[in-house]
Structures are given as structure tokens and as C-alpha cells.
Amino acid sequence: MKMAAVNPRTGERDYEFAAASAQDVADVAAALRRAQPEWLALGVQGRVAALSRWADAVAAHRLPIIAALAQDTGRWFLSETEVDGAVRNLRRWAALAPEMLGDDMRGPEKASALIPTVRYQNQSVPYPLSGFISPWNFPVTLSLIDAVPALAAGSAALIKPSEVTPRFVAPLLETLDAVPELKSVLAFVLGDGAVGQALIDQVDLVCFTGSVATGRKVAEAAARRFIPASLELGGKDPVVILESADLDQAVDAVLRGGLSNSGQACLSIERVYVQRAIHDAFLDKLADKASRLTLNWPDIHSGHLGPLIHAPQAGIIERQLKDAVAKGARVLTGGEIRTDGGGRWCPATVLADVTHDMEIMREETFGPVLPVMAFDTADEAVALANDTTFGLSGAVIAGTVEEALPVAERINAGGMSVNDCALTILTYEPEKNSFGLSGMGGSRMGPASINRFLRRKALIMQSGVPAPLDVLEESRAPSRA
Template sequence: MNTANNKNRILQARNPRTGEMDYSFEATGEEEIISIVADLRKGQPAWAAMSVQERAGILADWADAVSSSDELLQALVTDTGRYFIASAELGRLSTMVQDWLKIGETIFAEQIAKQSSAPTVTYKHQLVPFEVVGVIGPWNFPFLITLIDLVPALMAGSAVVVKPSEITPRFIAPLQKILEQIPALNAVCRFIEGDGQTGQDLIKHVDALCFTGSVKTGKIVYQSGAENFIPIYAELGGKDPVIITENADPKDTAKIVLRASVQATGQACQSIERVYIHSSIAEAFTSELVRLSEQVEINYPDIYEGHIGPLIFDKQADIIQSHLKDAEEKGAEILCGGLIEQHGGGLWILPTVLKNVDHSMLTMTDETFGPIIPIMTYTDVNEAIQLANDTQYGLSAAVLAGDRVEAERIAMHLDAGAISIQDCGITAYVFDGEKNWFKYSGTGASRMGQMGMVRFFRKKVLYTQSGETQGIDAMG
């Protein structure tokens, strides 16, 4: 494991419900990464030689073991301070395998010979998976989000190394134990532990890399990928706006916006972080939103009760507080919430509704990643579109209008990869359809839909000549 010139760093993790640094672990060193990747390269050809159905069968066994491991669940609960979401994260593996199998069967079935534009030439594709793919995950859904890349990569026939966030490392050891029970999978899938440095080391030794995280880190990852001449698939931050038109129902929309803003304590990429509402219904909407917000409860002291969990990453509390302070100093009014609460050492914040906000404030420009709902009114929908697009992000957005047609007309002008119409945050649970990112919210091929698996292949063309071949002609 360790060698003299490969001192693995010891890292510590904070418990989001107690604030204690109660877990320590070794960051996987670069030499160890090199050795793991070499092992995976050995295992990968046999994995790729299986049919996609065989690979799915092995992954389904893994899904069963994952969803029935109490040790794994408890570790993920401790990592994130939430029970129901942790349980849902583990439960999703099984449906993901089924969904990707359907897509995989379509992709692999397409390998038939086709007539080319030249009458004597036919062609067909060979799908050649990257040997070893790296996946670097975030702390907000530590297992689920890595699965979005891991499952299609394995299904494509690649081997995969996953490095989850150092903020939420506890689930890795029990997961690794389960993997070891399934030798065919263990030969091509490894979870390693570590921080940003570990991620940088990993990039140097894999053939493609998937990253989910902040814009700042994502830019660095993209540059490291270019230095190592490998493709980077990165989904980064968002500052999702919702536009609510005068024809929308203020009460319904308040219910939708609240859920989309505070679910997972706002610690989700597709959380609604900006509300643009027509002035004619702003008051009705706002008062309903505040009324509903005041019914939201934290999951403390009982983790099985309440609606929202603690802030997983304690530094996020400082960011949220700085955004609120900045907004207040610039004239915003906090209608409810607004305080970081400490309970038993953990940090929580209740839904926080703000009015009188504008784009001079951090809460309208920077990702907050908390249950903060700043409301800005408009009178002309074109103005709302301009405001929604006035951002460095382009992840997702939403429109709530009188009907689908009105909403879609607005959605067409929004610069974001996924737009929820008559709802918010649909992308959190509907993975169908390819989508790319606008501006700084991501780069590389869609991680959803067919492309979500195709991105792990090189498409190789085999051209067959069945006619006379030409010699050297007079083309001086």
C-alpha cells in the first residue's frame, strides 16, 4: 500500500449532525492510483467482451447488495445527515441499471453494415469503450450523482475509478466491501478515497473523466483534461431561475417553488435560486410562500422527522450567511428564515424568502446552495427573460405560466440546458433526453439519454470496399 515516496495523506471528515471530525481516512496516493488503474486495464477486456445484458445482470446483483446493506446505508446517512434521501440514493441504482440496459441494447443493436455514399463501399461501426474512466463526485448526493456517470460507463464496457468527495467519505469502505463480493465487477470498478489532489492525480491516469462540482473546480478539471489530452464530461453549478407569469396560479406556484428551492436543503444543482414573478401576482405568491415556508421543519433531533437535513459542508453556512448579509446591506428584506441554526453541533437553515432583491446582490448572481428564495418582480416578460439569462450559469431553469403553450414560448428563450415547464426541477428525477449545458454550467457530451452512454465509446468506422480500387490518377 504505502511506500516511502508515496506517503498517503490522512484526511478527516466532519459529521454534519454533530459537527465533530469523527472520521479519518487515507487519501489514495498516486502510486496506488497507478496500480489500481493498471489492474482495471487488465480486467477491462473481459468486461467489454461480455454482452450488455451480462454486464447489466452483474450490476443488478450489485444493486441488490447495495440496497440491502444496512452498514452502507448507515454510513451514507452519517455522511449526509439525512435518512430518506440516503435511502433513495442507494435504491436508485437498480432502476438506473434497468434504464441504461434499455438504452444500451439500442446502441449495441445499431452495429449493422450500411450503404455509404459511394456505391461500392459499405460501412459499419465498432463501439470501442475507453478502457478506464475516472469519475469525481460531489458531496450533495455522494452516491447517486456518481452513479449517473458510473452506470453508463460500466454498461458501455469501460472500467471505472470513482473518487467521491472528501466531505462524505464514509460510504466508500462499506461499498468497496460489497464490490469485493462480486469479483466480475470488482475487476473493473473501484472507489477510491481522497480530495482535490487525489482527483488531480487520477486525471493523469485515466482515458476520460467525469466531474460533478463547482464551476471553479470544473474549469481546473477541464484544463487538466486538456493537458492530459482526455475528454472531460463536467456538470457544474447552477443558479436556476424560475419565471412566473401573471397567468399562473400564485398558490400552486408557491408550493412548487418552495419544494424546488428547499428540497435537500437547497443543496442540489437544479435547486431554484432565483424567482422572477409578474408584479400583479407577486404579493399573493409571496405571502403563500412565506406561509408554507413556516411549516417546513428541520430533521432534528429526529432524523426520521422533518423536511430538511443539515448543511453537509459546514463552509456552505458561511457562503449562505455572506449572501444574506450582502443582500440585506443592499436593501433586501428577509421575510422568513435567514438564520443559520446550530443544533447539537450541526448546522441547519430554514427556508428563507427575500424580497427587494436585484442583480447587484450575490444571492442573485452566485450559487448559494441553500434554501434561499429571493423574489424579484417584473412587468414585461422580456425583461424577465433578460434577467433569467443575466448569469454565468446555464444549467437549468423553469417557467410557470397559465398553460404549457405560454410557458414554452418563454422557455425557448432561456439559455439553459433543461427547462421545466409548469413545474420546477424536473431534471432531478427525469433523466430522459440528452441535454447540454450553457455558459459555465458544464462541458462535454450529455450525460443523459443515449449520448450518456455513447460518450464512453470511440465510434470506429469500418469501411469495406467491394468494387474496383483506384490506382494513381492524374491528380497533380
């Protein structure tokens, strides 16, 4: 079946691709399964050597991938950042995997404390075929962020990127010609939710990044197949700004944390709580700086904010803004969706006088909108920040790290930035779990994220004589009733 993708800058359906059928997915999965034992047999050093060569190939051919990704998403600089970040991710895992897994994926032998003649060790066994379903907001990053450690662990990888942003796949796949052993265990299938369901039906583990609604469906489908599901879902990230904070630094951090990629990130700041003593001054500075941010139209190489990648998101933003204004919120800057060149754009938007009965403070917005609310005490700020069904990440900004840290420790979210915003986007090292409806499963960040793709097998070795059946004789009981 043919499908078409929309160019977010023009609104035109200018890219056609063939969607995989369920049989296509099954055939691809079967081929990956056949190749996986040979991939595993390469050993950790052989696999990381292949990942390193792929990093070199992607780096050498980055411009065609960036150009295709820029058409997918409507922004250039972040497309460069994604592709270069994918290269770093490959090299990072090529360096980490040997240390994490050991040359033979076995731990050291240890003596049993209970039976002197028994020794044991653990073996790491990868899931043969891991599946990945990724969204449209960071297409390259989120297609590979989980697949690369899975490959390093010895799994084959089957990826379904969003049908909204499929253009990057073809030039990325061309780079695999330089790494034939990797090409045999890594594949992409294109299409909509039906292809995602077909993928779940074929794999041994699934990683999904996307909305809560779709994440529920993925979890249910995985449960029916009795396979693990690792879910990274939505967020409604808060930032708490205490009165000791440097106003200019806080404003800059909030703008970057909330408006990067036009707010189209699950880790975006979407709720801003400011201590009352500095609330008005902060709000004035925030609205002033936000009003000076520009759209990258008509020149993709200028401006701060790209288009809304998926046009239907405009309707969600408009509905939330309308609800907020109807309930008393004031729009200080922005506030209206624009149509330029056929694409849909949202200028940087700052709202004042918001309350928690507004949709904009409770539902994920996924746009460049910053609603600001005053608080009096740190206890009140923590209560407001925790008044949500989400718990992906958040931030606290104060005059010092020492003042901010105790507040950050009380907020229910998997990753907290202290005296900055959205550090969870910029750092891969810290491990974190999603709280609430923001997801489930092991950490996708940090060195241990590779453990999601491994099962622990115990090898328990008897060097003495096995116990005879007589040890079960009832008369051996030390006491009798």
C-alpha cells in the first residue's frame, strides 16, 4: 500500500512510500532472526567494531541524511544535531559495551556460601529480536537511541519509525552498505499503526516512544504476547523557580527548555511555577524575550522555531489555548497558530493567570507554550508540580544548587534538572525511570540501559558429588511432631 508524507513547511504531500504489510513485517523479522546467531557469535568486540564502522559511515554521509530529516521536520540545525548525536551514540556504545558485558558476556565465577562444592556465574543472553516504534518529533534520535544498545548486546533490531517522518530512512540505510554484518540484523519497516502492531506480533521485546494512548495499546499487545515492553510516553514537565534565582538565567533556561524543537519534545518544560516575590518581574522578562523569538520561515536556516511537524497538533494547541483564555488566562505574547507557506506554525507563547483547572496545565501540549503560575512557599510549589498524572522530568532553579536540590528531590519525576532546564535531553549518562503515566520499564539512559535487552542466566556448577536421593528421607528430619 502506498502512503504519502506531508512536508511540514509547505503542507504538501510530497513524499510517497510503500507501507509494509503484515506479511512483509513477518518476512523481515524472519530474516533478522536467521542472521542474529551469527551477529551474536561475533562477540562483543566484533559487534562494537561494526557499530564503530557504521558511525564512520554515517558521519561521512551525514549531509544527505540531514537534508532528508530537514524535509521531515522542517528545521535544519536540530536535524544536524540529531544526525551528529546518532554518531556519538554509536561511538558511545562501542566504548561502553565491552566494559558492561565483558568479552564473553559472562560474569566471574563465585563460590556458593551455602554449598562449598558449588560455584556459579551469570551469563547475559540477548533477546533474539528487539522491536522499536519511534515518533515523529526526533525521528533519527528516537529510532536509534534504544536500537543501538540492543545491537551491542547481540540482539537484532527491527525499527518502525513514524509514518509522519519517513524520509530519513532511505539515506540512513545506504550507510549500512559499509557494514554488511550489521545490515543483516538491522531493518526498518514503514507504515502506520497497523505496521506497529505487526511488529509487536513478531519481536521478543518492544520499545515504544510516543503518546500515553498509543503506549497503552502497545503494552496491552505486548502483554498478550507475554513479551517485555519498555515505554517512554508523554510528559507535562514542571519547572519551579525560587525567589533567589537569577532572573535572566532562569528566563533563558525556561525558554530553551520549553521551546526547543518548538516545544515538540516529551521532555519540554510545559508548566512554570514562580515564587510570588519575583513572579511579575520574571513574567515580564519571559514575555519580552519570547516575543523576540522568530519562526524559521521562509528561510530554514534562520529563526528560532520550526513548524509544527504534525499538523493535527495545531488543533490540540488551539483547543488548550481557547480553554485557558475562557477560564481567565491572559496571553502575553503569541497565542495564535499561523499558516505560512502552507505549513502550520506556533509563535512562542506565554500565558499568565493560569490555574490547574485548565487543560493547558494538565494535558500534554507539545508546542511552544509556557503557562506561568505564582506560588508562595516551596511546599506549595512541590504540591503543584506533583499535581499531575505524568512524571517524566522537571526542573528547579534557585540561587544555589544547595537550595534547589531539596526541592528537586521531592518532585515525582524520573529526571530533575537543577539550576537549568531539560538537562535530561543533553545528557545520556544518568539513569532514570519514568514516573506515573510517563512510561514504564528500565532506564533508557545511563550505562545500565543495555540491560533491558539481556536476560540473566545462572550457570551453577557442582564440582563435588551430587546429593543422593536419601537426603529426602523423612527420617532425616531433625525434629518430629
